[in-house]
Amino acid sequence: MTIEQKRIISVLMENAPGGLSRVVGLFSQRGYNIDSLNVAPTNDTSLSRLTLTTRCDDLVIEQVTKQLNKLIDVVKVQDITEGSHIERELMMIKVRTRGDERSEVKRCADIFRGQIIDVGPNYYTVLVEGDAAKLDAFIEALAEMRVLEVVRSGVCGIARSDKALTL
């Protein structure tokens, strides 16, 4: 029996219409989950780089990567969790802040190396960046506060080696 693990999959694909819907469709069609997904053109604008995170066991991840590779628009697929890698996510979180709460939120943001990027009379918007676990921890740290809004970019990842996911 293999165990479910978080996987970060990088996909390099043609920046063509309908490409994203084929990737998303594949996941729903075959019953795989997507925890997060982000996509944007690369330095070569004819290509898009897509990063998605999912939880699954070894057998399923093998199918997921094979199925992604089978999509005609997909150039390359890599499960970057297989090796050493860097993972980052961006979060903007808007918190109700009144009186003492303002200094409390500020302190928390400092601990997490966050920045306050917008201020109003009764709210702060904090920008935090890190791996997904760190962002989860930051939300946790604000558990006592009234969180108004959370926006997360989804995970971005890159392997730690001079090998690159390119054409």
Place this chain on the structure above:
Amino acid sequence: MAEMLSGGDILLKALKDTGVEMIFGYPGGSALHIYDAIFRQKDIKHILVRHEQGATHAADAYSRVTGEVGTVLVTSGPGATNAVTGIATAYMDSIPMVVISGQVMSHLIGADAFQETDMIGVSRPVVKHSFMAKSPEEIPEIIAKAYYLARTGRPGPVVVDIPKDVTAPHIKVVYKYPEKIEMRSYQPVKRGHAGQIKKAIKAILQAKRPVLYVGGGAVLGNASEQVRELAEILNFPVTNTLMGLGVIPGEDPRNMGMLGMHGTYEANMAMHHADLILCLGARFDDRTTNATAKYCPDATIVHVDIDPTSISKNVNAHIPIVGPLDSVAREMVNVFKATEKRPDTDALEQWWEQCHNWRAQHGLFTHPNHEPSKGSMIKPQDVIKMLYKVTNGDAIITSDVGQHQMFAAQYYHFNRPRQWLNSGGLGTMGYGLPAAMGAQFADRDATVACVTGEGSIQMCIQELSTCTQYHLPLKIINVNNQALGMVKQWQDMQYEGRYSESLYEESLPDFVKLAEAYGHVGMKITKWEELEEKMREAFAMTDRLVFMDIQVDPMEHVYPMQIAMGSMRDMWVNKTERT
């Protein structure tokens, strides 16, 4: 000066330059510019069907017989959605096909315009790929790519959606067909990994109880010759999937018959007891494996397939080989031609003896699982055996879905690939008749018979009219058991005979009159003693479509039948005996 053409003319010219000779289609608003372009040319023949589902199945069968890509043309909205069942059917069986659908005008897309459907979206889960042409200039390259994708790698259907304004007659552009198709994101494998093939050879040499397990990939990959050679050199027992019938001749002594849910006793027993399974172009579909947890416990599995996703999807492959079957099988044959080394012959002899014993015990032909036919009791199995006899085993057989389909697969010996056409993966009732049309168009001299049921035939019966228009002398074998027989069999076996909505209550049409109404010959056959003569009479009418409505035993079941959740060897071999 370069020739200026409209999008419609460009499409037809591009199709011609791709090598298309025949289109199966049905017109409508969004496709009318294209139909006008069809009117202006003579190179490509268009076949007007009676329902878009018929067009897709006919194109699919045309492809299965010729090995070329089938072509379909439909209009937007209902035309496109009617085609979806046929696209899905082709997708599940990996049939190369290009479906061109008209779309509403570009500026109306997204406006819920009249007859607008998002065809790219609707078809997405059942196509290999799809394109939308945004301008007439794009058409030749899209067409070239569509056919290239459809036929290479693991084949499959490709949809090309074309908004009406893109084919308009007044917008003319320069026609330019691409000299070469290159897609940096798509490079199908050309040959198997040498190291993996070596490993496979080693495993083959160690085998004591081997089975060669052949699937539809051997048909699609034109690897029949190589697979036959391999079977001969190795002298392994061979079994095949529903889709692999004909790769090894049905009458070859090494052929153990089809495996799986309704596979032969000997094939399923051999699989269960095998220590090596050499799988060539099959995908371990659930209808062939029974419970995967109990699947072939002693076997080392070598799996050769062109599609990596088919490998270790349902059943773990110990030695996977990704590659085209013709080349991989050829490499294996060459290895054995160059060496005297063979698997342990004594062990193989013992294994063969075991296989022969299984066959003697419960073989379809050695030990029939049904009573003989007599008087007004015609057994459906005997209908197929008679069909085989009357056609000298030479007809192209299409089939629908149900008991009649399984009987056809079990009792007609297919001696060549591309002789047996059926919807194996999707199990589409309604496939048989339009498929027979496609087969007849592909080979005007062939004898084409459609083995169907009174349920299935009514799903695309309108195509009898197409057969009239194009003088298609098909032979329809309606195995009439007065019921949705396969449904009824499951209700007998699993629902204590509660026939929920599987009977027609005297509502069946008079098929003889129905055939005659379309201008064909109808025959009703109710007695076993007259079956051969009537069938011969029908097949002697080589220029007429003959609809044979054959009344068969309504209580017959298909056996063997594997027992759900069991292993390969767990089967009912007849109504009262199980393994």
